[in-house]
Structures are given as C-alpha cells and as structure tokens.
Amino acid sequence: MKEDIIVQIMAKLKDIRKEKNITLQELAEAAGVTKGMLSQVENNRTIPSLTVFLSIIKSMHIDINDFFTDFNTPQSxxxxxxxxxxxxxxxxxxxxxxxxxxxxxxxxxxxxxxxxLLTLMPNAQRASVQTDAFEFKYILKGKVEYTIGAEVFLMEAGDSIFFDATEPHNPKNVGETEAQLLVLYIFNAPK
Incomplete structure (x- = not known):
C-alpha cells in the first residue's frame, strides 16, 4: 500500500501553479490539455497519464528531479x-x-x-461535477439531496450510496444544520 503519494503529487502541481501565478487556462494551453482536465487533476477527480503529467511539469518549467524531492514516502x-x-x-x-x-x-x-470527510453547511450546493472514479457516500448526520444524472436521492443519517462518478453529480444540504458525509473515491491506479 502506498499512502497518498498520488494525492501529494496532485497537490504539489496545484501549489506550484499557484506560486508561479499561472492560471488554469494558461497551463492547460501550454500543456496541451483542456482546462477541465487540468482542474480534475488538481482536484483529485482524475489521475493523469504519464504523458499528460510530464507535459504539465514541463509546461511549468520544473526539473522533474526537483519536483519529486520532499515527498513523504510510503512505509513498508x-x-x-x-x-x-x-x-x-x-x-x-x-x-x-x-x-x-x-x-x-x-x-x-x-x-x-x-x-x-465532507461537511456541508446549511444550503451548501454547487454545480454538478464529474469524477473519473467510483464514489461511495455514507451520511453521518444531516439531510442531503443527492442528484446523480437525472435521479435525485434524499439521504439522511445512516443512508449510503455508491455510483459511477463519471455521471454528473451534486450534493445539496437541505437540512437546517450541517451535514457530514464519509466519502470514498475509488480510482484506477495509473499504469
């Protein structure tokens, strides 16, 4: 098991881009990918291929060896x-x-x-998103209206849902208090 190395890599890409004051659009154009794809990579919604990853690194003018310093390596x-x-x-x-x-x-x-662990404040909602993964959600507390594609599910504490997150989806807190969800994202590991 390799603990969160992929998450560390994606976070570092985002941090470097922000430090260099490069917009998502500028980096996407330089790397030859779409802005949406780059956003999904930075937000852990997809894992890029090696070719795309190297293109992003090169476009930010980073030495590949320097990029991989300071990572927490997995324990045995x-x-x-x-x-x-x-x-x-x-x-x-x-x-x-x-x-x-x-x-x-x-x-x-x-x-x-x-x-x-996802906490949704009262009335919290966002536009639908897609993730290159499967998702499992378990409601710990509160009331959440979960829209997946054209289907709407009203979820309360103890309810759970599992779905292919390439389908547009969106949670909305419909309760008067904060809602809390335990979320599991399952991605195919990069080859």
Missing part, C-alpha cells in the same frame, strides 16, 4: 495508521459551504482510494 508496513491531527483540510473546486478533510489515501493493487 501493511498497516497505515493516522492520528486525527494528521487529517488535513483541503480544497476542491471553488465552493462555498463545502469543507473537505482527507482521512486517508492509499494505492492498493490497481486502485487508488481516497477517504474523505
């Missing part, structure tokens, strides 16, 4: 243990009222899995 243990203080908030799309906290991320065999 078959167990990944994290203390609560190690679970860090992170940002996905520009959303209001969506608070993400990564619990655990690992690559197991041919899959990359990402466990996230």
């Amino acid at each position: 243990s078959k167990v990944i243990f994290k203390k609560a203080v190690q679970c860090k908030p992170f940002e996905k799309e520009n959303t209001v009222g969506f608070h993400y906290k990564r619990i655990m991320s690992s690559t197991i065999d041919a899959y990359h899995v990402d466990f996230v």
Whole structure:
C-alpha cells in the first residue's frame, strides 16, 4: 500500500501553479490539455497519464528531479495508521459551504482510494461535477439531496450510496444544520 503519494503529487502541481501565478487556462494551453482536465487533476477527480503529467511539469518549467524531492514516502508496513491531527483540510473546486478533510489515501493493487470527510453547511450546493472514479457516500448526520444524472436521492443519517462518478453529480444540504458525509473515491491506479 502506498499512502497518498498520488494525492501529494496532485497537490504539489496545484501549489506550484499557484506560486508561479499561472492560471488554469494558461497551463492547460501550454500543456496541451483542456482546462477541465487540468482542474480534475488538481482536484483529485482524475489521475493523469504519464504523458499528460510530464507535459504539465514541463509546461511549468520544473526539473522533474526537483519536483519529486520532499515527498513523504510510503512505509513498508501493511498497516497505515493516522492520528486525527494528521487529517488535513483541503480544497476542491471553488465552493462555498463545502469543507473537505482527507482521512486517508492509499494505492492498493490497481486502485487508488481516497477517504474523505465532507461537511456541508446549511444550503451548501454547487454545480454538478464529474469524477473519473467510483464514489461511495455514507451520511453521518444531516439531510442531503443527492442528484446523480437525472435521479435525485434524499439521504439522511445512516443512508449510503455508491455510483459511477463519471455521471454528473451534486450534493445539496437541505437540512437546517450541517451535514457530514464519509466519502470514498475509488480510482484506477495509473499504469
């Protein structure tokens, strides 16, 4: 199991782009990819091919060897243990009222899995998104209206849903208090 190396790589791409004051559009054009694709990579919604990854690195004028310094390498243990203080908030799309906290991320065999705690403030909603993964959501508390494609599901504490996230999807907190979801993203690991 390789703990969150892929997440670290995607976060570093985003951080470097922001440090260099390069817009998503500018980098996408320079790397020969779409702005949407680049956004999905930065927001952990897809894992780029090696060719796309190298094109992004080259377009930001980064030495590939320098890019890979300072990564936390995986442990050789078959167990990944994290203390609560190690679970860090992170940002996905520009959303209001969506608070993400990564619990655990690992690559197991041919899959990359990402466990996230998502808190939705009252009335929080966003435009539909697509993720190059399968998603599992378990409602810990609150009321969430989940739209997947043309279907709408009203979910309450204890309810769960599993779906192909390439289908447009969008959660909306329809309760009067914050809602909390345990989320599992399952990606095919890059080859």
